[in-house]
Amino acid sequence: MLSLPPHRVLLALLLASALSFMLALAMGSVPGVLAALFDTTRADDARSAVLWQLRLPRAISAFAAGGLLALSGCLLQALLRNPLADAYVLGVSGGAAVGALLALLAGAGLVGMQAGSALGAFATLAALFWLARRSFFGPLHTAARVAAEASTGVLLTGVMLAAFAAALLSLLLSLAPDAQMRSIMFWLLGDLAGATDLRAALAALVLLAVLFAAASTQARPLNLLLRGDLQAFVQGVDVRRVRRRLVLVSALATATAVTLAGAVGFVGFVAPHLMRRLVGNDQRVLMPCALLAGAVLVLLADTIARTAVAPMQLPVGVLTALIGVPVFIGLVRRL
Amino acid sequence: MTRRYSSAAMPVEPAADATAIECRGLTLRAGDRLLVEALDLDIAAGSRWVVLGPNGAGKSTLLATLAGARRPDAGAVRLDDQPLERWDVQALAARRALLADGWLDPFSASVLDTVLTARYRLGEADRNGEQTARAWLVRFDCAALPGRDVRSLSRGERQRVAIATALTQEARLLLLDEPVAHQDPRHQALVIDALARLEAHTLIASMHDLNAAARLATHALLLSGRGEWLAGEAGLVLTAERLSTLFGTTIDALTTAGGGTLFAVRARR
Numbered sequence: 219m220l221s222l223p224p225h226r227v228l229l230a231l232l233l234a235s236a237l238s239f240m241l242a243l244a245m246g247s248v249p250g251v252l253a254a255l256f257d258t259t260r261a262d263d264a265r266s267a268v269l270w271q272l273r274l275p276r277a278i279s280a281f282a283a284g285g286l287l288a289l290s291g292c293l294l295q296a297l298l299r300n301p302l303a304d305a306y307v308l309g310v311s312g313g314a315a316v317g318a319l320l321a322l323l324a325g326a327g328l329v330g331m332q333a334g335s336a337l338g339a340f341a342t343l344a345a346l347f348w349l350a351r352r353s354f355f356g357p358l359h360t361a362a363r364v365a366a367e368a369s370t371g372v373l374l375t376g377v378m379l380a381a382f383a384a385a386l387l388s389l390l391l392s393l394a395p396d397a398q399m400r401s402i403m404f405w406l407l408g409d410l411a412g413a414t415d416l417r418a419a420l421a422a423l424v425l426l427a428v429l430f431a432a433a434s435t436q437a438r439p440l441n442l443l444l445r446g447d448l449q450a451f452v453q454g455v456d457v458r459r460v461r462r463r464l465v466l467v468s469a470l471a472t473a474t475a476v477t478l479a480g481a482v483g484f485v486g487f488v489a490p491h492l493m494r495r496l497v498g499n500d501q502r503v504l505m506p507c508a509l510l511a512g513a514v515l516v517l518l519a520d521t522i523a524r525t526a527v528a529p530m531q532l533p534v535g536v537l538t539a540l541i542g543v544p545v546f547i548g549l550v551r552r553l
Numbered sequence: 554m555t556r557r558y559s560s561a562a563m564p565v566e567p568a569a570d571a572t573a574i575e576c577r578g579l580t581l582r583a584g585d586r587l588l589v590e591a592l593d594l595d596i597a598a599g600s601r602w603v604v605l606g607p608n609g610a611g612k613s614t615l616l617a618t619l620a621g622a623r624r625p626d627a628g629a630v631r632l633d634d635q636p637l638e639r640w641d642v643q644a645l646a647a648r649r650a651l652l653a654d655g656w657l658d659p660f661s662a663s664v665l666d667t668v669l670t671a672r673y674r675l676g677e678a679d680r681n682g683e684q685t686a687r688a689w690l691v692r693f694d695c696a697a698l699p700g701r702d703v704r705s706l707s708r709g710e711r712q713r714v715a716i717a718t719a720l721t722q723e724a725r726l727l728l729l730d731e732p733v734a735h736q737d738p739r740h741q742a743l744v745i746d747a748l749a750r751l752e753a754h755t756l757i758a759s760m761h762d763l764n765a766a767a768r769l770a771t772h773a774l775l776l777s778g779r780g781e782w783l784a785g786e787a788g789l790v791l792t793a794e795r796l797s798t799l800f801g802t803t804i805d806a807l808t809t810a811g812g813g814t815l816f817a818v819r820a821r822r
Contacts, residue, residue: 299659358622369659438677442670446657448622453722454646454674499660 222496224503231510235281238514242277242521243269247528271414279413280520280534281513282422283479284489288512289430290471291486292505293464296440299369301494302546304486305339305472308376311483312383313342314476315406319390322398322405328412331405332477339473342379347465349375354465355458358447408482408535410520422478425470430509433467436460437501444499482535484542485512491545515541573598573726573755574619578628581614588614590780591628596772598725601749601756603770603787605763607800610778612759613654616728619757620651632726646674649726650719654734656711658703664690664714665699671722682721689717692747694740708735716744720751727751729758733765745769763804763816767791775799791816 244252251273254266291304305311317338321330347354353368387406394402404411413419439460442450451457475482489512490504497503519537526532572595579592588611596602604612617623619630621637630637632648640648650671658667665686672682690699693713703711712735719727732748733741745765748756760766766773770787777799783790793806796816803819 299657301660438673442673444657444659445667445670446653448617448651448653449656449670451622451642452620452646452649452651452653453671454643456642494660499662500666 224497224500224507227493227497227507228503228510231507231514234514235510235517238517238521239277239281242280242517243273245521245525246273270416275416275419276410276413276520276524277517278416278419278423279478280410280517282419282426283410283475283482284485284516285426285509285513286422286429286471286475286478287482287486287516288489288508289426289433289505290468290475291512292490292501292508293433293440293468293471294486295490296444296501297461297464297468298373299444300373301491302487303373303376304484304490305468305476306481306483306486307380308342308346308373309378309380309383310339310342310346310376310472311476311481312380312387313345314339314473315481316383316386316390317341318405318480319387319394319402322402323390323394335480336473336477339476340469342383343465343469343472346372346376346379354461358451358457404533405480406535407533408480408538409533410479410523411531413478419478422474425474426509429467429471430505433464434502434505436464437505440464440501441499444501479516480533480535482516483539484546485516485538488512488538488542488545489515571598572596572634574630574632574757576619576628576630579618579625579630580627581611581618582626583609583611583614587780588778589776589782592782592784594774594784596755596757598755599752600771601769602758602772602774603766604757604759604774604776605761605766605791605796605799606759606776607778610776612776613730615776616651616730616757616759617653620649620728621645622651643674646722646724648724649728650722650724652715652719652727652729652732654730656715658711661702661704663699664695664701664703664706667703668699668714668718668721671718671720674722685723686717686721689720690714692720693717694743709737709740712736713740713744725753726755727757729756731760732758733760733762741765763791763796767814767816 240252243255246268248265248268251265251269254263254269287305294303294305294308295301314335315338318331318335321334326334350372353359353371359368391402439450439455442453442455443457443460447457490508493504493507493511497507516534516538519541520534523532523534523537574596576592576594579589579594581589604615606612614623618625621640624638632640665683668686668690669682672679675682687699690696693716695710695713695717698706698710698714703714706714716729716732719729733744736744741762745768748758749769758769767787770791772785773787773790775783775790775795783795793804793816797804802821805817805819807815807817809815
């Protein structure tokens with residue numbers, strides 16, 4: 219653990235956010251788009267159309283989705299006391315994909331698919347926490363060993379839900395018509411090409427801010443909850459209330475992110491993990507740092523996905539997984 | 554073992570002292586096992602109780618119940634004459650601390666940050682937190698540890714950090730589940746002496762080392778694990794005969810050169 223001064227890391231991350239935004243707006247087949255941001259005289263120019271209708275909504279969506287995934291990953295890791303937890307590992311993204319695919323096969327358009335994915339994400343988290351209700355919202359575990367085993371139980375339940383969602387997905391895919399396969403595949407790997415609505419993107423950004431504010435009011439009790447239910451209760455934390463709130467925040471964050479960007483994997487796990495190594499484990503510091511790191515990660519990954527093999531586009535989830543899997547394996551090997 | 558003594562035969566404490574915590578008809582179960590039946594206990598402020606009994610007798614369950622972390626299976630517990638279940642979580646944190654059996658350190662954190670979790674109830678404006686934490690760490694021979702990662706500590710060190718954490722909470726009722734667990738002889742003596750010297754605190758500690766218990770205790774509670782219990786002044790309860798019955802093995806009381814008493818478990822043949 220390096221434990222850099224948190225304010226410096228935060229400052230660096232804010233700077234990185236601004237830079238990656240500029241990069242995202244500047245890069246692409248149409249040059250000079252970034253300049254259109256500061257140019258109010260030629261409002262109906264083609265470049266300003268690219269800016270306001272393509273690049274800016276997409277950049278904001280990528281930033282918001284990354285931030286939401288990292289925030290929910292950070293919360294889930296702390297709630298389950300396990301650095302391997304995130305929405306993707308727990309099957310939430312898989313559940314969202316099943317929901318989206320069902321909507322698509324039923325003939326729904328983009329909005330229907332997004333509604334389906336949000337429903338799928340919520341249903342999976344609801345199933346997870348319902349199955350784990352005794353260890354999560356039941357009586358306190360008075361033995362530390364039992365509390366640790368209960369968290370592992372929740373994680374394993376999530377992994378099984380992910381496997382189940384994957385099986386359902388294979389079933390649906392084998393039934394899907396060939397014509398839709400490509401768009402389905404892109405969605406499954408996480409794709410921001412559909413994010414062209416500036417107002418929706420801004421709404422997601424606002425939601426990110428609201429959820430972050432809600433989560434940060436619980437950061438101190440979460441620090442205590444990390445060290446066991448009984449310990450936290452003895453030191454003055456209302457364990458069940460804190461947990462209910464944070465589960466709700468992480469569910470909303472995950473569902474929104476999945477709706478925006480599809481099943482982008484590993485951000486929720488990589489961002490908190492990298493930041494934990496830089497700033498340590500104080501949730502008050504870790505939460506904002508992980509959020510910004512996740513946001514920058516997805517924004518940069520999407521910019522690369524958009525431009526690397528232009529005019530073709532890669533799904534952003536391919537890039538986050540290419541980064542995420544080695545980090546995941548590295549962490550497991552050290553555990 | 555006899556079920557209980559009348560208060561006339563065995564006065565719990567002179568009447569002048571205020572009762573910190575009292576149990577009336579407290580019954581504890583684990584699954585369908587009856588651990589403690591109808592326990593009546595008055596714990597006076599400033600007294601130091603040790604709880605002794607075989608493995609699985611319900612010592613930890615009793616401490617968790619007294620801490621308000623689990624409900625009694627029957628009967629009632631009153632803290633400062635208020636039913637325990639009416640205490641608010643934060644107020645309770647200011648009144649009692651618990652050294653639980655075992656600890657979780659799922660992510661790395663410094664010893665100092667870990668001890669400072671005990672100051673949660675005091676909010677962000679807490680000014681004396683670090684000073685208090687460091688003072689208790691020094692008292693329990695952890696002066697070199699504040700900057701260390703808790704996950705790198707030995708069990709004995711981690712246990713003393715946990716004791717310092719409980720004291721940093723600055724609650725006057727201390728519930729300690731096996732405080733001298735994992736301690737080498739020197740540190741066992743150090744922990745017992747430090748605990749015995751606490752003046753403002755009321756202590757209830759479960760223990761397995763009979764001699765350490767005898768050094769610390771003003772009072773003792775014996776739990777058989779089959780419902781029976783015995784409570785009273787340490788000098789009257791901690792006898793070789795009663796301890797032999799309690800643990801189902803022969804325990805001798807030896808007199809040391811200095812006139813003290815040492816308990817020794819006789820080897821089985």
